[in-house]
Amino acid sequence: MGKQRQLDDRKSMSEEKDQTLSTRLIHAGRSATRFKGAVNPPIQRASTILTETVNDLYGSDKSLYGRMGTEVHAVLCDGLKALESASHVQLTPNGLSACSLALAACVSAGDHVLLTDSAYGPTRRFVERYLRKMGVETDLFDPRISASELANLLRDNTKAVFFEAPGSLTFELHDLKALIPICRSKGITTLIDNTWSAGVCFKPLTLGIDISVQALTKYVIGHSDGFGGAVMTQKSDLAKQVEDTAQDWGLSMSPDDAYLAQRGLRTLTTRLRAQGESALGLAHWLTEQPQVSGVYHPALDSHPDHDIWKDLFTGSSGLFAFSVHDTQSDRLNAFFASLRLFGFGFSWGGFESLMIPCDPQLKRTKSPAWKGRDYGTLIRVSVGLENQEDLKQDLEKALQSLSTHL
Numbered sequence: 001m002g003k004q005r006q007l008d009d010r011k012s013m014s015e016e017k018d019q020t021l022s023t024r025l026i027h028a029g030r031s032a033t034r035f036k037g038a039v040n041p042p043i044q045r046a047s048t049i050l051t052e053t054v055n056d057l058y059g060s061d062k063s064l065y066g067r068m069g070t071e072v073h074a075v076l077c078d079g080l081k082a083l084e085s086a087s088h089v090q091l092t093p094n095g096l097s098a099c100s101l102a103l104a105a106c107v108s109a110g111d112h113v114l115l116t117d118s119a120y121g122p123t124r125r126f127v128e129r130y131l132r133k134m135g136v137e138t139d140l141f142d143p144r145i146s147a148s149e150l151a152n153l154l155r156d157n158t159k160a161v162f163f164e165a166p167g168s169l170t171f172e173l174h175d176l177k178a179l180i181p182i183c184r185s186k187g188i189t190t191l192i193d194n195t196w197s198a199g200v201c202f203k204p205l206t207l208g209i210d211i212s213v214q215a216l217t218k219y220v221i222g223h224s225d226g227f228g229g230a231v232m233t234q235k236s237d238l239a240k241q242v243e244d245t246a247q248d249w250g251l252s253m254s255p256d257d258a259y260l261a262q263r264g265l266r267t268l269t270t271r272l273r274a275q276g277e278s279a280l281g282l283a284h285w286l287t288e289q290p291q292v293s294g295v296y297h298p299a300l301d302s303h304p305d306h307d308i309w310k311d312l313f314t315g316s317s318g319l320f321a322f323s324v325h326d327t328q329s330d331r332l333n334a335f336f337a338s339l340r341l342f343g344f345g346f347s348w349g350g351f352e353s354l355m356i357p358c359d360p361q362l363k364r365t366k367s368p369a370w371k372g373r374d375y376g377t378l379i380r381v382s383v384g385l386e387n388q389e390d391l392k393q394d395l396e397k398a399l400q401s402l403s404t405h406l
Helices: 002-013 020-026 071-084 094-106 121-133 147-153 175-183 235-249 255-286 306-312 329-338 388-399
Strands: 088-092 112-116 137-141 158-164 189-193 209-214 230-231 292-296 319-324 354-357 378-380
Touching: 020 071, 020 255, 071 088, 071 230, 071 255, 088 094, 088 235, 088 292, 094 121, 094 158, 094 189, 094 230, 112 121, 121 137, 121 158, 121 235, 137 147, 147 175, 158 175, 175 189, 175 306, 209 378, 230 235, 255 292, 255 319, 255 388, 329 354, 329 388
Parallel strands: 112 137, 112 158, 158 189, 189 209
Antiparallel strands: 088 230, 209 230, 292 319, 319 378, 354 378
16 A cells, blocks of 8 residues: 555656656656556557457547557657647657648648748758648748738738747747737747757747647757657647648657657756756857857857847757858868767767758858858857867867868
């Protein structure tokens, strides 16, 4: 009896709303009674799920097919609800599928969508290639658009506006407190890619955004060894649209990746705090280097959107960008070749630091600051869990390869 009470107490502990996020994420979805004493849920690799009787095959509200999710998926969803203050979660195979699903669930042929010019490149490609092919009109907007400018872009058939905070590669922030009411007054669904904050230091759903999307591949899984995405909302009607579209597309998240994601949630706040502090320290240091022409991190006082960051965010993550004066390929190649602690690879959010040149994929048509090449060469940094001073020394040595002017 005493043992059972301890188990029940642990379950109720996870449901306390007044606990800090780190505590809630440790306990969300966990139950020793459900897992027969195991700390983590079992990985059920299943397509067929057997029922007790033939009558149970139809009309049950339980998951009766592996693609609809198993125990480990339910645990992950519980954790994501705690993370993003969501009531409904739809898991997807990766971040792009989460963005695509969320958008497609909100629009039909003949509708109009607005997308930030600073959106994740593959999301932009989906909007410009797939949605347009399906008869959805699409337009881009400057991420620093004002409320009046956004109002002028809205049409009678505008059904969705997609934000990203901060912008991919260039790290602009939207004035969401001014923009969301404009959309709400017109009955327009608002969506946001919230992967940068990982749901830890920014809560878009509590601000009034309708749908928050994350690539769990990044910080939630956090070890560069799995894929996952999530679409989250507080609204049951939108959740139904997202769920129906996910079923029609046949989307699911593998049980192994779901396991990695739910486990990653347990240490997410600790990892993000360490990576965020190191990244901000590195960003401050880079502002003092003569080879650097700009540092793009919203937590810096010098960032144009710093006041928005202070108002909306409680912290920052390990991802930012900087630009160097140099554009000469031989010197840039020497710079990258000199690095020893920064790997070269796409994605981010893992324990290892990464760095990539951004210009080959930078596509901006509505952002005045990025239409030319006056900044030099843009470089994105994902700071991992290495010692900050070690990273500075590695970067300082590599910067010596570069010119101090354009």
